Amino acid sequence: MLQSALAVTAPPQANLNFSAHDFPKNKIAACAPPSPFLPLLHRCRSTSEVYQVHGAIIKSGEGHDRFLLFQLLRRCSSLHSIDYASRIFESVKQPDVYHWTALIAGIVAGDFPLDAVLLYSQMMGESIAPDAVLISYVLKACGSQMALEEGKQIHGQVLKLSFGFERAVLMRLIGLYGGCGEFADAKKVFDEMPDRDAVAGTVLISCYSDRGLIDEALGVFCGVPERDTVCWTSMIDGLVRNGREMAAVNLFREMQRENVQPNEITIVCLLSACARLGALQLGKWVDSYLGKYGIRRNTFVCSTLIDMYCKCGSVEEAMKVFDGMPRRDVISYNSMIAGLAVHGKSLEAVQLYRKMIRLGFKPTHITFVAVLNACSHGGLVDLGFEMFESMEKVHGLLPEVEHYGCMVDLLGRVGRLQDAFDMIQEMRVEPDHVIWGALLGACRIHGNLALAKKIGQILISSEKADSGTFVLLANSYSSFGKWEDAARMRAILRERGMQKEPGCSSIEIDNELHEFLLGDIKHPQRKEIYEKLEEMTVLVKKEGYSPAKSEVLQDVQDQEKQWALAIHSERLAICFGLISTKPGKTIRVMKNLRVCGDCHSMIKLIAKVTGRKIVVRDRNRFHHFEDGSCSCGDYW
DNA sequence: ATAGGGTTAG
Numbered sequence: 001m002l003q004s005a006l007a008v009t010a011p012p013q014a015n016l017n018f019s020a021h022d023f024p025k026n027k028i029a030a031c032a033p034p035s036p037f038l039p040l041l042h043r044c045r046s047t048s049e050v051y052q053v054h055g056a057i058i059k060s061g062e063g064h065d066r067f068l069l070f071q072l073l074r075r076c077s078s079l080h081s082i083d084y085a086s087r088i089f090e091s092v093k094q095p096d097v098y099h100w101t102a103l104i105a106g107i108v109a110g111d112f113p114l115d116a117v118l119l120y121s122q123m124m125g126e127s128i129a130p131d132a133v134l135i136s137y138v139l140k141a142c143g144s145q146m147a148l149e150e151g152k153q154i155h156g157q158v159l160k161l162s163f164g165f166e167r168a169v170l171m172r173l174i175g176l177y178g179g180c181g182e183f184a185d186a187k188k189v190f191d192e193m194p195d196r197d198a199v200a201g202t203v204l205i206s207c208y209s210d211r212g213l214i215d216e217a218l219g220v221f222c223g224v225p226e227r228d229t230v231c232w233t234s235m236i237d238g239l240v241r242n243g244r245e246m247a248a249v250n251l252f253r254e255m256q257r258e259n260v261q262p263n264e265i266t267i268v269c270l271l272s273a274c275a276r277l278g279a280l281q282l283g284k285w286v287d288s289y290l291g292k293y294g295i296r297r298n299t300f301v302c303s304t305l306i307d308m309y310c311k312c313g314s315v316e317e318a319m320k321v322f323d324g325m326p327r328r329d330v331i332s333y334n335s336m337i338a339g340l341a342v343h344g345k346s347l348e349a350v351q352l353y354r355k356m357i358r359l360g361f362k363p364t365h366i367t368f369v370a371v372l373n374a375c376s377h378g379g380l381v382d383l384g385f386e387m388f389e390s391m392e393k394v395h396g397l398l399p400e401v402e403h404y405g406c407m408v409d410l411l412g413r414v415g416r417l418q419d420a421f422d423m424i425q426e427m428r429v430e431p432d433h434v435i436w437g438a439l440l441g442a443c444r445i446h447g448n449l450a451l452a453k454k455i456g457q458i459l460i461s462s463e464k465a466d467s468g469t470f471v472l473l474a475n476s477y478s479s480f481g482k483w484e485d486a487a488r489m490r491a492i493l494r495e496r497g498m499q500k501e502p503g504c505s506s507i508e509i510d511n512e513l514h515e516f517l518l519g520d521i522k523h524p525q526r527k528e529i530y531e532k533l534e535e536m537t538v539l540v541k542k543e544g545y546s547p548a549k550s551e552v553l554q555d556v557q558d559q560e561k562q563w564a565l566a567i568h569s570e571r572l573a574i575c576f577g578l579i580s581t582k583p584g585k586t587i588r589v590m591k592n593l594r595v596c597g598d599c600h601s602m603i604k605l606i607a608k609v610t611g612r613k614i615v616v617r618d619r620n621r622f623h624h625f626e627d628g629s630c631s632c633g634d635y636w
Numbered sequence: 637a638t639a640g641g642g643t644t645a646g
Contacts, residue, residue: 066638067637067638070638070639071638074638074639096638098638098639101638101639101640102638102639105639105640131639132640133639133640134639136640136641137639137640166640167640167641168640168641171640171641171642172641175642197641198642199641199642200641200642201642202641202642202643203641203642203643205642205643206642206643228642229643230642230643231642231643232643233642233643233644234642234643235643236643237643237644238643263643264644265643265644265645266643266644268644268645269643269644269645271645272644272645275645299645300644300645301645302645303645303646304644304645304646305645306645307645307646308645330646331645331646332645334645334646335645335646338646364646365646366646367646369646370646
């Protein structure tokens with residue numbers, strides 16, 4: 001029984017001006033002219049149009065023409081109208097392998113791809129020989145559903161039927177094995193192919209990248225002799241998705257040197273690398289490069305540009321791109337709303353959301369993550385609840401853990417800790433580290449150690465306690481000055497061979513990204529950087545800054561190390577920015593963790609005494625420092 | 637006679 005077999009319903013009528021009378025019935029026997037229905041069928045853009053052409057075909061008396069039925073099947077399948085395709089298939093007397101293939105192609109692209117395997121064996125049962133094209137479709141279904149066992153069986157038949165040299169089949173086998181993580185088999189198929197095919201290589205590269213095996217992906221990439229745009233793009237994408245953004249940018253430069261034209265997708269991947277790096281200059285260069293290389297500014301590219309500009313700290317540039325778009329989709333709105341939210345422009349984010357709804361766009365889950373995020377950064381509790389409740393009631397979207405997370409964050413920040421705690425207890429999804437982390441952060445802001453400890457107990461006694469749990473608790477305990485508890489958590493982490501992510505900040509100077517670790521002394525200009533830091537420390541102390549040692553010292557023994565560790569990476573990056581750019585120029589720094597309170601108050605004063613704007617992206621949001629204050633209003 | 641490849645932002 002096919003899962004997809006549903007009752008066939010008549011499609012809605014479209015107004016197409018033709019009837020059976022428009023087409024001559026009498027054929028010239030000697031050489032049959034091509035059917036006039038073919039171009040019509042080709043032009044069909046919806047099932048209802050196919051339905052009308054089908055009707056016309058029947059009226060013209062050609063309703064049993066096997067070739068026309070095949071073409072009808074193909075059209076239905078490509079329009080994802082599986083029910084209608086099934087019905088046409090039923091009307092074919094003794095369908096041949098082409099009819100089966102056309103039907104199965106539709107099934108593979110539908111909601112229940114593995115039905116293709118059932119149909120395939122049904123066909124075999126009727127003693128119809130499969131060909132390589134059909135088998136490649138069935139293998140595609142197995143690959144997309146990770147149906148390794150079924151795939152292996154079909155692989156066996158491939159060998160028996162001598163299709164082991166068919167390119168389409170081999171391609172699908174690589175996708176199947178690679179997608180299932182069976183890389184020995186995937187590589188074997190790839191290596192046995194007659195040439196080092198760029199497409200097969202691309203399949204394998206993306207399978208390796210999906211599983212974080214980036215070096216293996218690079219190995220395959222290097223072994224492909226004639227790499228096309230897609231192959232380069234998949235490698236660049238793999239690097240970006242595996243945290244190797246700089247390598248991705250360098251690979252793009254190499255691609256240019258080899259004169260391989262990038263396409264829109266290449267650019268999307270490259271912009272995504274810029275966004276993650278926070279490399280604004282690089283991102284601007286990519287933007288300016290588009291027109292010259294014939295890259296169309298489609299909604300995909302523009303949405304990525306918006307995302308890139310927002311994540312690189314320039315919400316103004318993002319807005320320019322957004323305003324300049326001839327057409328927008330929900331994703332363009334999502335990117336822009338999320339960008340406004342993360343820059344603390346809560347009301348603007350909500351206004352844009354309302355505009356989007358007014359214009360008739362259907363919001364997605366991502367839209368609500370962005371909007372609720374805006375509410376929580378802005379402390380807009382009532383509005384947040386209104387939005388949260390409208391998700392399900394008005395838009396039919398069930399809240400997910402991220403949405404509850406935003407609500408917990410919102411409630412926690414304004415001090416409604418018990419309400420936030422109750423929300424976690426009552427929600428219908430499993431709490432994750434992010435959501436407990438949000439509440440622990442709120443406990444710190446509002447000085448509620450008791451609740452923090454209670455959460456710690458819940459987390460440790462839960463079966464899913466992992467490295468993330470202990471990192472979270474270590475941070476939480478140190479924020480309360482509970483050094484012994486924090487040390488205990490870090491000891492557990494060490495025992496298990498896990499480490500906290502080290503703090504790291506970066507700044508882009510003259511198109512080059514400079515990275516600084518906590519207390520870093522590796523930079524060639526370290527002397528000037530530390531002198532600048534010394535100078536700043538003196539200046540900000542005059543403005544009333546006093547270092548809050550408790551945030552940084554912790555349990556480090558060695559005196560010198562203690563001194564080095566006291567210097568958070570963002571301070572080094574900012575000081576490097578101060579000595580490397582002209583006075584008055586905005587300084588933009590990216591940090592992988594959240595900025596601490598001590599650095600936050602120091603940076604406010606650095607902005608004041610130097611007269612600079614300083615933009616810091618931390619793990620959660622942006623801080624725009626200017627003249628002694630921060631856009632977050634010290635609420636983050 | 638007939639069909640068939642890979643990569644995509646939040």
